[in-house]
Amino acid sequence: MEKNIKVSMLCEIYGKLLTDKQLEILTDYYNNDLSLSEIAENNKITRQAVRDIIKKGENKLLELEEKLLFMEKMMKQEKMLQEVLSELSKIEETSSDKKIEKILNHVRKELSCLV
Structure with missing residues (x-):
């Protein structure tokens, strides 16, 4: 950096x-x-x-x-959150269940606030 x-x-x-x-x-x-x-x-x-x-x-x-190590921990957490958000998007793309899509969308919005 x-x-x-x-x-x-x-x-x-x-x-x-x-x-x-x-x-x-x-x-x-x-x-x-x-x-x-x-x-x-x-x-x-x-x-x-x-x-x-x-x-x-x-x-x-x-x-x-x-x-x-606060900065190091923050950067690791941000990276993990980005990975989780990416995985949620992949699941949402492959899901055909509207209820699951709605839940995933809500979880993504909540997690996005942390990034």
């Missing part, structure tokens, strides 16, 4: 465990696509300070994921 996407996802999951400043700067850098210079200017700090905050924030997020 691309680093920018991974860090952005980790911010969504663990962002509340970072300092307000770390979360703000990581969000500006990864989600708002601001440069180190722009972030430094907005926060009235040096580019090096921005870089240090980003590095510390990234390390904290990676450490949390390494210990808690």
Whole structure:
């Protein structure tokens, strides 16, 4: 997975465990696509300070994921849900029983909300 996407996802999951400043700067850098210079200017700090905050924030997020594995579990669950939805579609395509089709359609709608 691309680093920018991974860090952005980790911010969504663990962002509340970072300092307000770390979360703000990581969000500006990864989600708002601001440069180190722009972030430094907005926060009235040096580019090096921005870089240090980003590095510390990234390390904290990676450490949390390494210990808690929330993102990994979420991705596995999403993959499993996609597989189940695919299987439901196959069953529905081959079924001629309207009652079963109705039940499968309802189950698919409920599961789709989780993806």
